[in-house]
Amino acid sequence: MHRGAALPLRIYVAAACVWLLAPIVIIVILAFSGEGYLHFPPSLLSLQWFARFFGDLQWQHALLSSLVIGAIACLVSTTVGFFAAYAFLRAEFRGKKLLLSLMLTPIIVPNIITAIAMYYLAGRLGLIGNFLWLGLCHAVIAMPIVLLILLAALHAVDPNLERAALGLGGSRLRVFCRIVLPLALPGILSAALFAFLASFDELLISLFLAGVRAQTLPVRIWNSLNLQIEPTIAAVSAFLIGVTTLILMADGILRHRRGRRRQTAG
């Protein structure tokens, strides 16, 4: 059936790809505009908006907040998520599918409800604007993503290798550190990257919990967008797109490694 449909389908898909990529490409180009307002195509190119982004104390603070909170969320969710993924793959128990779907609910529950509930608790505990707490809240959102990525990635790690090592007299801890972790490492790194990204891009929870102290980049963008569209946001957006691109590239490399390892493992 694809014989007759091939050309129109290809044209359609090409058009769809343009539609999908255009907004991202255009924002990146606008970020390098030398003009005083957002106009496409820019007649002048410059780095003025990046200079303003990186030179502004408030944006610097937002960038730092995003990085710190992202690091906390990444570390916590990857650790916790890895243990859970390992248990899901290696242990047999009843209600596995149900438990997994429960652990994925943070993706499903509307973010506004999650944000309000977390805001309610943080308000009671006096933790509004606390970096560590916001990082932990982001970890809750990132953990299901880590879990899903690792369930797919660790699937290929052969349990027989562990059994063999245990049979040869390795202790559980030793086998875990010397066999399981190294084999799972590319998957863990991929998951960690996406966990960081999930926190780095998160808006609603930060919006409610950041207070004035812990405002992240997305929160600052949101605040600016509600006032007026200023070109600095294009530079910040381009920066965020750059981070996403780097993370996707790193994931591609890790995926490639994983594939190779799978081949050599047999």
Place this chain on the structure above:
Amino acid sequence: MNGGSAALRTLSPAAAAAPPDRTLLLLLPAMAMLVLMFFVPMVLFFVRTFIEFQGGRAEFIALARDLLFSQPYLTALATTNWIALTVTLAVLLVGYPIAYYLTTATGPSGSIVVLAIVLPYFTSIIVRTFSWMVLLGEHGLVNDTLRAIGVISEPLPLMYNRLGVLIGMSYVLLPYMVLTLYAAMRSIDPLLLRAAEGLGASGFYTFRRVYFPLSLHGVLSGALIVYILSIGYFITPALMGGQHDIMIAMLIDRELEVAVDWPAAALMSLSLLAVTLALYAIYYRVTDVRRLIGAR
């Protein structure tokens, strides 16, 4: 570790038959985090809000009835469902051919399409929405181009209305649909199509009677996930919508930010949460939850 597994043995009735698997303990950190930081705040938010309500039960029921039958709520409910349905249908129509193309494509052209899906998918929602605001604004690229080539003389209202919301949300949610459809289509045996062709079926007939029914599972999963994510949507409609495009999530936010009315926000949240979880239960029935974010 030994003390922990002993505790588990006494907890679990099944443990008497099979030796307890200590690997299960590795689930505890994740579960503790979810319970303490997700489920408990959620329950606390609802329960405490209702307990702290000043007034008797009759007054509370009256408040709930007034609220859930109030004009703003009913309007937002209709708007939310209308937008969610339209977006679901739009991304299904747009995404179906793309997903099909992905199953046949090999080499660099396939990689470009994957990139075109995945790069927006992992780009911050606020960045994606901002991009569309720049494109669709009164002096945005679309209006400027149309004016330059003389198609229109006055800028078209593309944003701060329903159209803007639909474009923005479809853009954000399309990758979910494509990745879900792709997962389902990949498992369709191409031999079946060739068999149908060999038996003399036309391309369209093969599609209608063989391919589409086989992909229906993916269509249902994709539609459910997009609908679920749509009804709770906040960021894009809040930025790109007009005053007639208030969705439930925005109404909830407004009750808190403007009216500081916790009981009202809790009631609306509870209704939205109930619908979301009911749809998630159907999703759980029809599909593999591991496909939720399209992880391969």
